[in-house]
Amino acid sequence: MKKDYKIVVADIDRTLRDRGYDFGEINRKAMQELHKRGVLIGLASGRPLWQHLLEHAEEWKLGFQFDFIIGLNGGEIYDSRKNETVKLNPLMPDTIKEIIIGMEPTQCNPFIYREGYMLARWDDELLQASAKRNQNESRVVKNVEEFWEEPVGKIMYRTHSAEEMDETVVPLAKTLENDTFFCFKTRVDLLEFQDRRNNKGNAVQEFCKANNIDMADVMAFGDAENDLEMMKMAGYSVCLCNGMKENKEIADAVTEYPAHEDGFGRWLFDHYL
CATH class of the missing domain: 3.30.1240.10 (Hypothetical Protein, Haloacid Dehalogenase-like Hydrolase; Chain: A; domain 2)
Structure with a gap:
């Protein structure tokens, strides 16, 4: 793969880790290498920000905070460099x-x-x-x-x-x-x-607009229905091999290993880093 992407964003559950498994060493090394190369790294979760999302960087021993974190499937966007949180379109x-x-x-x-x-x-x-x-x-x-x-x-x-x-x-x-x-x-x-206005893809796009980055320069990882728009809108998308059929069908690539075997990190080292 020749293109250098400016952003790598990933879902958490069943993408970076699976239920009953910890965040793996290969995933950690892949994120640290991305960070070393100046790539902005984001998390995109369905969970709210208050549910420990800002603590994952320390919990996973990365040595740095994520550049942005999306919560509630795009209903919240935290920009760590500005220390700002934007909340979007709640259900009334x-x-x-x-x-x-x-x-x-x-x-x-x-x-x-x-x-x-x-x-x-x-x-x-x-x-x-x-x-x-x-x-x-x-x-x-x-x-x-x-x-x-x-x-x-x-x-x-x-x-x-x-x-x-x-x-x-x-x-x-x-x-x-x-x-x-x-x-x-x-x-x-x-x-x-x-x-309907909230999805992970629109939230990534909001972060990109604020930082003058094109969506074509985004690589996105996901596994489930709430990752579909993010994967469709990104310049390159990767579905975990344990992901849903719909995600695999629209992805540019599918990992060889599942989330609980560091599929994210293994794919990056094998195909990108």
């Missing part, structure tokens, strides 16, 4: 109500993020597992109206299986979509609703 109360009431026939538990904690309709093993995995507090609403007391970045629905998601949750969710919001899967058992 009327929209939150429309979605949560509309999804009630699925009997699936809605989750939303509030600053510092996660809020759900009732306590169950899926809520407890998510709170433990992400090391954040979880709370249960006293009444359903609490969900739409203030705007939120997104609404999530988790299921016990991929079959429950595809047979029960997705079909109803798709009937609710309109010009304001849409839904997508980020895992086989996780569906999210958010504002």
Whole structure:
């Protein structure tokens, strides 16, 4: 590969690491080499910034902070060089109500993020597992109206299986979509609703505009539906081999190794660095 890219941006979960696995040494060395060469490095996550995203650089022992971090699938953009955070297009109360009431026939538990904690309709093993995995507090609403007391970045629905998601949750969710919001899967058992204007690709583009960088100079790594726009808009896109079929189909390349085997770093060393 001859082109030198100015930005490398990557999703986190199932791209830089997988559930139950730590961030690997080859990934670390690849990021350090990119940084050494002057490449700007970004994270693009579906999780909110407050959920430890700014701590990953130290946790992964990189020796530097990421140049930018995208949270909430493009609803938040943190520019570390300016120490500025921009928040974009949250779901408004009327929209939150429309979605949560509309999804009630699925009997699936809605989750939303509030600053510092996660809020759900009732306590169950899926809520407890998510709170433990992400090391954040979880709370249960006293009444359903609490969900739409203030705007939120997104609404999530988790299921016990991929079959429950595809047979029960997705079909109803798709009937609710309109010009304001849409839904997508980020895992086989996780569906999210958010504002149509927000996606990781648009957020990367906002960072590029602010720094006079063309999207053609961006290399993006992802694995799931919420990475699609970022991968389509980037100058070059790479899907992890453990990624979804749709992502592999639109990617310029697919890694030889999965996320839990440092597929990101191995691909960079084998094909770019």
